Amino acid sequence: MAADIYTLARPYAEAVFDMAGDDEARGQWSNALAALAAIVDNDDVAAVMASPMVSDAALADAIVGLGGADFGEQQGNFVRLLIENDRLVAAPAIAELFEARRAAAENRLDVEVTSAKSLTKKQQGALTKALETRFSRDVSLSFVEDDSIIGGLVIRAGDLVIDGSLTAQLARMRQRLAQ
Known part of the structure; x- marks a missing residue:
């Protein structure tokens, strides 16, 4: 399953990296993805994510709210995209792959x-x-x-x-x- 999650996460990490462009934006995305990974790894959040009683919109609003200052408009839209495509569980792998790509780009x-x-x-x-x-x-x-x-x-x-x-x-x- 671990390999599967990285297979799912890789296109998202690559797209975010390509979209970020410069070092400053990569730093902002790095912070946002680290925050998102920490949020998704939280047991209480995982329980909410698994609940059929919580709408996608409510889940996105809650996660973006928890992300606070680390989430701008683009990051909020990214969270919504992950939820819409049922890929939110891949957030920690996305963050890890993004960081690896960023490190390689920065030598x-x-x-x-x-x-x-x-x-x-x-x-x-x-x-x-x-x-x-x-x-x-x-x-x-x-x-x-x-x-x-x-x-x-x-x-x-x-x-x-x-x-x-x-x-x-x-x-x-x-x-x-x-x-």
Whole structure:
């Protein structure tokens, strides 16, 4: 099903990206799509979306109202279009695909780094520089702490995952010893 949702979302993300045009408009759309994704992911909103008692117009008005300042006229019309085409559930995937396309256009790569404990500023800077060299692009890092990896790093850059965690190393060692 996950692949299906991306198949549904891709044309919408592409159309919004093409329509946005310049960096300022892309930033506005980025904020709007992130807000829409968060709204759609909310359990209470999901219940309203699934209710046959709520009209499309009422649902659109509610979502646009929740989006507040992040939604201008175009974004409100986009929400209505998604509802009309029964694609509102694809909003998080649309936002993700839009961001990937935006990052590629800006020659930027969004990278998530997971570590057992927070990295120092010096470590973050060295990691940023190394990843920019490796990928030949500007790198935008976000950091997540997860003590279950014990040590090391897990780096996610698009489809690429580099798992240098101690947990993964122990699992590989266990697998080799079991042979």
